[in-house]
Amino acid sequence: AQTVTQSQPEMSVQEAETVTLSCTYDTSESNYYLFWYKQPPSRQMILVIRQEAYKQQNATENRFSVNFQKAAKSFSLKISDSQLGDTAMYFCAFMKVGNKLVFGAGTILRVKS
Amino acid sequence: DGGITQSPKYLFRKEGQNVTLSCEQNLNHDAMYWYRQDPGQGLRLIYYSQIVNDFQKGDIAEGYSVSREKKESFPLTVTSAQKNPTAFYLCASSINWGRETQYFGPGTRLLVL
Numbered sequence: 642a643q644t645v646t647q648s649q650p651e652m653s654v655q656e657a658e659t660v661t662l663s664c665t666y667d668t669s670e671s672n673y674y675l676f677w678y679k680q681p682p683s684r685q686m687i688l689v690i691r692q693e694a695y696k697q698q699n700a701t702e703n704r705f706s707v708n709f710q711k712a713a714k715s716f717s718l719k720i721s722d723s724q725l726g727d728t729a730m731y732f733c734a735f736m737k738v739g740n741k742l743v744f745g746a747g748t749i750l751r752v753k754s
Numbered sequence: 755d756g757g758i759t760q761s762p763k764y765l766f767r768k769e770g771q772n773v774t775l776s777c778e779q780n781l782n783h784d785a786m787y788w789y790r791q792d793p794g795q796g797l798r799l800i801y802y803s804q805i806v807n808d809f810q811k812g813d814i815a816e817g818y819s820v821s822r823e824k825k826e827s828f829p830l831t832v833t834s835a836q837k838n839p840t841a842f843y844l845c846a847s848s849i850n851w852g853r854e855t856q857y858f859g860p861g862t863r864l865l866v867l
Binding site for chain 2 (some may be wrong): 666674678683684685686687691709732736737738739740741742744745746747
C-alpha cells in the first residue's frame with residue numbers, strides 16, 4: 642500500500658520569507674499524481690498544486706512551487722513571499738492512476754508578522 | 755457559480771440515532787467521495803462513487819451508508835452502528851475516478867450529544 646509521510650508536524654515562518662514543507666511517499670508505481678492541499682482555519686480543503694509523475698518539470702502556481710524528486714520519492718512544497726493568509730494545515734497526497742487519494746498527516750504552517 | 759455544497763455545517767446526533775449529511779455538486783463530475791477527518795489527522799476515505807447508481811466502500815466504511823441516485827448528489831448516513839462518529843466530514847468530487855483532481859466541499863462537523 643502507498644504511504645505518504647510528512648515529517649514536520651509544525652513549522653513557522655516570518656511574513657515575506659520562504660518556507661519549504663517536506664513530503665516523501667512510498668510506491669513501486671511509475672505513473673501517479675501528487676498533490677498539495679491547504680486547509681485554513683475555515684477547514685475548507687483547497688488545492689494548492691498538482692504534479693504528474695511523468696512530467697520532469699516541477700509544477701508552479703504563483704508563489705507556490707514544488708521540488709519533485711522521483712527517484713528519491715520526494716515532493717516538497719516551497720512557499721515564497723509568505724503571507725499571513727498562508728497560515729494553514731498543508732497536506733501532501735498521492736494518487737496511483739486508477740486508485741484512491743492517500744493523504745499524509747499534515748504540517749501546520751504558521752506565518753508570523 | 756460551480757461548486758460543492760455540504761449541509762448542514764454543524765450536526766448533532768443523539769445516541770442510537772441515524773443522521774444524514776448532504777453533499778451536492780454542480781460541476782458535472784462523475785466521481786464523488788466522502789472523507790472523515792479526526793483532530794490533527796489526515797483524511798480517511800469512507801465511501802466513493804465512480805458513477806451514478808454505483809458506489810464502493812473505502813477504508814473505514816463500517817457504520818456508514820451512502821446512495822448515488824443522481825449525478826449531483828451523494829448523501830452520507832451515519833448509522834447508530836458507528837460508535838465514534840464525532841469528526842469533520844468532507845465531501846469531494848472529480849471529473850472521473852483515479853486520475854483527476856478532487857475538489858472539496860466546506861465540510862460538516864458532526865458532534866454526539
